[in-house]
Amino acid sequence: MPPLHTNLYEVLEIPFGATTEEIKSSFRRLAKLYHPDIPFTGSYAKFQSIYFAYQTLTGVSRKQYDETFKKNYAKAFLKRKLEEHPIVLPVSRVRFTTGIMDLAKRGLMRKGFRNKDRRKVTGIDYDLVIDLKESEIIRPVIVVIPLTVRIVCRDCMGSDPHCPACSGKGSYKGYRKLNVEFPVSSLIPSKIFEFDLSKFRPDSFTHFKKKFLRVKLLIHKNIPLRTKTAV
Ligand SMILES: [Zn+2]
Structure with missing residues (x-):
């Protein structure tokens, strides 16, 4: 017997709410393909599952199955909708790692010091941090x-x-x-992304200060309180 959450309609290749006639006709068609006695395409397991689906959907238990199916389907549908819908992060979740005051305090704003040199001293090899909550990484993030x-x-x-x-x-x-x-698949803790800013230029008059932007993702149980950074 296949697990209860199996989509029996899918097994019989018919839509939800199909008539008994449609169910019977589809079962007959599939049985001709998958009955264990049929050479080459016959399959005991496959036949068992279509037979189970056929029995359930033409018997007294269909009503109950349909109720559960609708509930599960609605849940799955809502979950999928949510996962397709990206979260737009508030600006406060974007932190530049090189606060000028902070660097100045450490004597890193001296003339002749370049960003590259500063990175060497601070050990920070990315330009900004994005703070994400664990609960957010199931959806795409903008x-x-x-x-x-x-x-x-x-x-x-x-x-x-x-x-x-x-x-x-x-x-x-x-x-x-x-x-x-x-995308959801890219939301990996501590991952660093590098963006080629030349690809983001809105027009030929606009030049980004940096050529590349390195962004680090931090994923937290809860968002920590922001420490004050000067920009
Ligand atoms: Zn001018």
């Missing part, structure tokens, strides 16, 4: 990451030292939000 960009001045295309729009700087500082979706 993270909105604010990033600094330089935007080439469209008035002078960066070439007029007397341009009033950019006061001759050629470009100005701006912010862009990066929407990144992490």
